Amino acid sequence: MSSAQAIMSKSLPSLDWGVGVGVAVLVAGLIGVGLAGGAKVPMSMDIYGELGPVDPLDVREAVAPYLGEGFFGIDVEHLEQRLSDLAWVRDVQVQRLWPDRLAVRIEAHQAVAAWGEDAVLTADGHLIWPDEQPTAVLHVQGPPEQAEAVFADLAVVVPALPLGWGLRGWDVSATGDRKAEVTVGEQVIVLEFGREPVEEKFRLLADVVLPVLKPRLLDVAAIDLRYRNGFAVRWTASGQAEEFKQ
DSSP, rough: OOOHHHHHHHHOOOOHHHHHHHHHHHHHHOOOOOOOTOOOOEEEEESSSTTOOOOOOHHHHHHGGGGGGGTOOOOHHHHHHHTTTTTTEEEEEEEEETTTTEEEEEEEEEEEEEEETTTEEEEEEEEEEOSSOOOOOOOEEGGGHHHHHHHHHHHHHHHSSOOOOEEEEEEOOOOOOOEEEEEEEEEEEEEEEEEOHHHHHHHHHIIIIIIHGGGGGGGEEEEEEEOSSSEEEEETTTTTEEEEOO
């Protein structure tokens, strides 16, 4: 035995197992008495996750009424539902940490586009109605029931835009007719797709339309892709439309 071990063995008397079990039972009994007597230890809270647009003050206000309920008194499912109702909250998990801590993990919605006057299209393809819309490059107009269809179309359109083009606006009617506003530098061009699959219309745009219009692209105000065998162009200067057939 080393000198350090000798010192430790003299300083700390060995614990008799019977005494140890007795102490554990006593502590458990005291906790049980405290709980039976209604004792509640106030909880404190830690917030985790990428909150993004979620306001931490809103989270704290929602949780505050529960903190006085004590470790065993908090209704975790009810609290999670209350937090899920907050604007921008996509997912929430609440966990109790003994003896007096509450861990709240928040996952926020990611905005894809502003929708109408007061809604937001999220990266899940759903609409939410926060107190304020974020500043967005893309703005969508259309009936709320078209949200999933619009999200699917945007997933095709955005990657397919030619280099240097940007998507500024997307309109969809109640009947499913779609129209886009794209930017080419400072130029704004309207693309009319109709109700046909946008994949087909973008193939037409890339393979036929752009090669034909490239020399005069900056004079283009709108391109109508609804034709079965061609397309039409409206020019910025004259406002007149011109048809091109394949």
